[in-house]
Amino acid sequence: MNAMNALIGNLPALLATANLQDRLWFGDGAFTPAGGQSDWMFQFIWWCSVVAFLGLMILMLWFSFRYRRRKDKAAPASPHHNTILEITWTIVPTIFFAVMFFEGFRGYINMSYAPVGAIECNLTARQWQWSLEYPSGQITTEFATTTGGARAAENEQTFSTSESPIWYFPDGQPVLLRMTSVDVIHSFWVPDFRMKQDVFPNRYTSYTFTPEPLTESARLMEDEELGAYRYRDHLLFCAEYCGDDHSEMAAIIRIVPQEIYEAKLEIFGSPRGTLAERGKLVAQQNGCFSCHTVDGSSNTGPTWQNLYNTEHQYTDGTTVLADDNHIRESIYVPGAKVRAGFANQMVSYQGTISTEQLGWVIAYMKTLSDATPEAELAATAVDPDAEGGEGEAGEGEAGEGAGEQAESMEGTPSGG
Ligand code: HEC
Ligand SMILES: [Cu+2]
Structure with a gap:
């Protein structure tokens, strides 16, 4: 919706700066050879249509004026054939249609088959x-x-x-x-x-x-x-x-x-960061956040805030504690227990999220819950690839790492 609003908001400016070509089609280059071919094809068909339309309409208007019925004149007999005219209006359009067909087919092939070494x-x-x-x-x-x-x-x-x-x-x-x-x-x-x-x-x-x-x-x-x-x-x-x-x-x-x-x-x-950071990344990479929030608000799926280690109600009437096992089941067999108030709309991630990655996702969920025990929370801040192992110092380093990663993500450039 935002993209649409931006587009509509910018439309007057776009129209003011665009030349005629821009207004008829996408505007500037297509950024791929096949796209360029598609643009050429569009323009060719468009201009053929414009010329044919104008030609037909002008002739039609001219004929209806030129040969209109007049009181003092009898209508002349219409000629049955004009061989030269008929051959011309058959062959000329055929040439144009042939160009459209062969160029279109060539473009289709270029779009369908990848070059070697892709x-x-x-x-x-x-x-x-x-x-x-x-x-x-x-x-x-x-x-x-x-x-x-x-x-x-x-x-x-x-x-x-x-x-x-x-x-x-x-x-x-x-x-x-x-x-x-x-x-x-x-x-x-x-x-x-x-x-x-x-x-x-x-x-x-x-x-x-x-x-x-x-x-x-x-x-x-x-x-x-x-x-x-x-x-x-x-x-x-x-x-x-x-x-x-x-x-x-x-x-x-x-x-x-x-x-x-x-x-x-x-x-x-090369995976980097603490277990929790890696879990967040896995969730981003697999599109979990298009259905789950971490701020407490419900989306298509239940929020992950305070999900871990708390009890929730399910459509089969049971109440279940969301521990590691439950979360594992929810991700690999989402239909097994469906949260009350939600539809069974999640697809299984079995074979997509590995057991190791699953551990990271659970670690991330732990950081989002107030019900996570202290010791478990501390364990999520460990970077398994960091030197020096666990302990106070190790955790401190991992904490700084988290800040850096968050910054580098926000630092991705915007369109402005
Ligand atoms: C298409 C939307 C959608 C996507 C994408 C999605 N989920 Fe879900 N998820 C749901 C819905 C709806 C529910 C509630 C129904 C149910 O329990 O199956 C749910 C439930 C869950 C639950 C159980 C919550 C509870 O209280 O029992 C967990 C855990 C979960 N999702 C994790 C994930 C993870 C991890 C990912 C990404 C790898 C993910 N989901 C991607 C829609 C989605
Ligand atoms: Cu889609």
Whole structure:
């Protein structure tokens, strides 16, 4: 909804600055060769239609004036045939239709088949988040609440979405996404690439794109760890209405130089932070926050605030203590016990969240509950990869780490 409001709010400004071409279609370049082809095709068909329409209408008006009935003149006999005219109006449109067909087919093939050597990723759609897995299994650890696409940035627009993942891809390199859904039908749509593809449960579809190389006009990122680099953002939306938070189902495709892409994969591949921090990350990566809040308010699912180690009522009439076992069951077999007042709307994460990751998620939930015993709470602040092991000093370090990570997440750039 916010994205929509931003768009509508900016419409007058957009119309004022856009040239004629912009007003007829998306405006500037398509950022992929296949998208460029699609734009060309659109313009070709559009202008053919304009010329044909105007030609027909002008002739029609002219004929009805020129050959109108007059009192003093008898209607002349109509000619039956004009061979040259008939051949012309058959062959000329056929040529135009042939161009549309063959160019359209070529574009379709380019959109359907990935070039050799494409980066192959798995993409899972769920209510209401996209999860991307890189070829070696990495998952992004970066999420942003506000951002802009390449076009939005130029127009100083911002789109606000809840916790959108940021995915990095190198410029000029083809990407192939193998897509499936765990629940309902979604649709993968990147307006900057001009292409849209449905994503189904129980079936794979694919999407391929080759981002245009970054130019000097691309935006500059000042990264403390990786130095300064150029990047370009493209927004991904879901284009198939899929429930309550359909409009928030977005992601940011960030095109960066090859070496930055590799560095990011390196970072994504190594888990960092305390157990609780890792648990929060796993929850973000799996879209838990599109249904669960941590502030006490109910969403599609019950809040995680004070969930752990307290008793809750279930639809079968029982009251259950939410201990480790219950939470484990809730995540792997969500239908086993359905919280009173909620629908059995959660999909199982068996096979998606590993046993180790499950432990991290539970640790994170512990930090959100007042009912968590002191000793258990302290254990969630341990960083299993930190040197020096446990103890007072170790915990202190882990605490600082938490602050840094939170900062770096907020530090992701906004569209402004
Ligand atoms: C599509 C929305 C949705 C998503 C996404 C979702 N959940 Fe749920 N969750 C629910 C609903 C609805 C319930 C309540 C019904 C039930 O108990 O199955 C629930 C219940 C739970 C419960 C049990 C709460 C209780 O009091 O018994 C836990 C724990 C939980 N979810 C964890 C998770 C985790 C972890 C994730 C992410 C990996 C997640 N959920 C993703 C909708 C969702
Ligand atoms: Cu969707």
